[in-house]
Amino acid sequence: MQISRRGLIAVAAGAVVVPGARAQAPVELQFWEGHSLQEETATIRMIQAFEAANPDIKINRTKVAFGSNFEKITTAAASGELPDVSPIWGGFLPAFADDGVLLDLTSYGFDDLKTQVYAPGWDYVDWKGRVWGVPYAIDPRFLAFNADAMREAGVTGPPATLAAIYDVAKAMTKKSGNTVDRYGFGFASADDLLIAYVNLLYAYGGRIFNADETEAAFNSAAGVAAGELMKRMIADGYATTGVATDGLRRALLTGRVGMIIDGAWILYAQSQFPQKADIDVAPIPPPQAGGRQINVSSVGGYVVYAKSKHPAEAAKFVRFMATPDAQQYRVQLLKTGVSPAVVNETYAKETFAKWPALAKVQTYETDSTLLPVTPRWARIVDSLQPAVEAIGSGADVKQTLNDAARSANRSLRRA
Amino acid sequence: MRRRSGPLRRQKLVLGTIFLGIPLSWLLVFVVLPIFLAFYLSFTSYNILKPPRWIGLGNFEDLVDDPLFLTAVRNTLVYTAATVPLGIALSLGLALLVNRRLPGAAAFRTIFYAPVVAPIVAVALVWVLFYDPTVGLFNYALGRFGIAPQRWLASSALAMPSIIAMSLWKGLGLNMVIFLAGLQAIPRELYEAAWLDGAGPLRAFRSITLPLLMPSMVYVLVTSIVTSFQVFSQVYVMTGGGPNNATTTIVHQIYRTAFVHLDLGYASAMAIVLFIVLVVASLANVRFLADGGGL
């Protein structure tokens, strides 16, 4: 089954290769890896699978430290010292695409991929109507909760509406005298706090930008509602905030916090946790019961750089990384696959059977929407993140968001 | 230079040219040239990927009413206003304390200096663990005294003081050693004379120690101001500038503008402003230093 699939891909992709570009000696592609040790394990397996199916292409994987803000790639791009292929995330893909750093993959026959991967993945690599890469990681955010704590609080299930988040958090909060033994809800700090807010904002039907991204739109009624929900939970003592993500995951596992907004990483944390913890997941609920649920996803992609001397081979490689065949190795490490078909792959099947929560997270990708990462996103972050932090410590929601929108608009004019 | 013989002058000319020429040309290529490039870029719109485009004073015009930059300037000033005087007072106190010929004094000096040599990222991470609001040591200690837990780095009121506390711990040792050196250069006889004149320890400190310590003081002042105006690593590791921009500093903004917004022209303009402020401040201090007889 696997072999035949690989064979198929090789044939399909082989049609793209320009005749004559195929030399006797294998073509060597420079590939920069900048991931954590865990994620690297999956990449190594994916590359092995690719090389096994494509003996004429060799992937020279070099480990580089990317820096927390991609400094490595940016600096290398400044003088054209880029590899053939690297992962990319955030607003860097559209920014690099705009400035001609990336190879336009539109003519490399990726159209079928569009129907095979979940919408946010494709939305990420499709910029201004051209294809600039393939998605390899889609991370939808959702509610993760400590099921034991929920049972103990006598709550029957995860909140079905946004307003119910407050009630569930209240019910799950446990106090003894002045000390809080358990917060019903936990908000992270810094960027993950912002992501949690953006999730609530989208769930209430709000947006970050206006249609042409010239102005901030988060100070809408939905934005205020999301801010009020957050502020009320914190002010009333049912939610904690400002905890670093690592610590927050840990607090959920130990039951010091009842619910958090996170991605599949919480399941990896659970797998590393020495004690037993019953973690379950649920989508972020809509405003009214039964409404359409929206989970915000961040996406990572693989791109080919414009200066690559082997564009056809590089395209073939990045394409492979998005196929179910390759993606099953990511699922093995408790991540979701970028296409629905990944559930049929051997290793993925095994993992999903052992981790029902991960199987649920995989389905959230269907109703997921891309975090609005464009070159302008970083400018929004600079205004919105401080505002969300201020709301968390009790600032007036409407005024704070209006001020933030004004400062964001000012900054957007520079972009 | 009593002898002005020809061969010696020629020798000095040759040696001086070589000795000054090599380091200065090196400095020119790898330090001055990048600075000039930064100067040039501050008048351009440059996103690193496309060639820079000349926009004259545009960046500087944007800078004067950029609320985020003004916040960063204010935070940097707060950080400087706290760390410089506190750092000087505490390290002077430490220096006075360990300036004795008692067994073990040298060992204590070494211990006080240890934070100076430790890599900043590593020790900043330890402090992040201390400040953790749920499982951190500080809140646990407060709890033992019945004080409510604080949010430290996550609170816009306490984040900057938390960073300042860590920075003081990290930097005290260096200034202590400089003061110690100054103290040891003060002749003992002066104190004996003052003691004979009936001066108490406080007056001796005011009329002998402080004035004679002036050169050390000025040196510490200048270097402390320059380093605290450029504070970055602590902020980057411990808070990322948050919460609510309470800890973002000038260099932190320069970094973000250059590498996150890919707006190197604007980042360069910020750097130039900082450069001018520091040069002016140091010139003033150097004048002071010259008057004080240090240079």
Next chain:
Amino acid sequence: MTRETWRSTLGFYLPVTAIALVMLFPFLWMLSVALRPEPDVYAYPPQLVPRVFAWDNFLHVWTDPRMRVGLAFWNTLVYATVRTFLQLLLSSMAAFVLARYEFPFRNTIFFLVLATVMIPHEVMIIPLFIIIRHIPWFGGNDWSGEGGTGWLNSFPGLILPGIVSGYSIFFLRQFFLNQAHELEDAARIDGCTEFGVYWRICLPTAIPALATLGMFSFQFAWSDFIWPLVISNGDRIRTLQLALATLGGADGTQWSLLMAGAVVATLPLLALFVLLQRFIMRGISFGAGK
């Protein structure tokens, strides 16, 4: 002992011991976290002495093939040592001339050198990177600096940009100014060459200052992060700080290994300081105190 000396002894040892505990505590905590099994990192209530000692954290950090800490340690040692040595040599040459010779624009040159300290490093990284990429005749470049990669991903690119700094020249010049020159003048009268004056008289008396500056330079290179990050690809010249950075990520930070790595990264600096401390205390006193 008299009551007076008792009081002053107590007045010394009590406060210094208390302060020493405060100064050392973060180091002890670093060690403590480094010795815990990962799940105990967030143990509450916090405990200084680990519940169980996970000595193998140190083994892991050294032997994990993904991080190659051994190689990174060696690279860092090369980077820090060579940089320090060259910096001492070049800076002392410039400082000697600036302190001892009279010539036009001496003070202007000195002040310009000093002014280079006032620009933040962060803004120079990209211009510097472009310069390193265009070093002629290296890394496949032609005479115009085109065609290859210059000094990128090489030890020269890692080390050489930092071997002269405004601060190091400033520091040594201050030291030389505070040294008496009678000895040098006497040597000249005895027929010593100018190079001899620098090499045999000036440098040996400057050993405390050189040790101090050397320590600063070594420490800077040892802890440097951003320049090794942008200049290196792969393992060849990767430094310790970069190797340790791979322990954090979206999947969570491995604190116990990170702290074990931090201990490994801190110990050589502490050891070097203890070794050099006699010189350093004296060096600082002449370089800055007077």
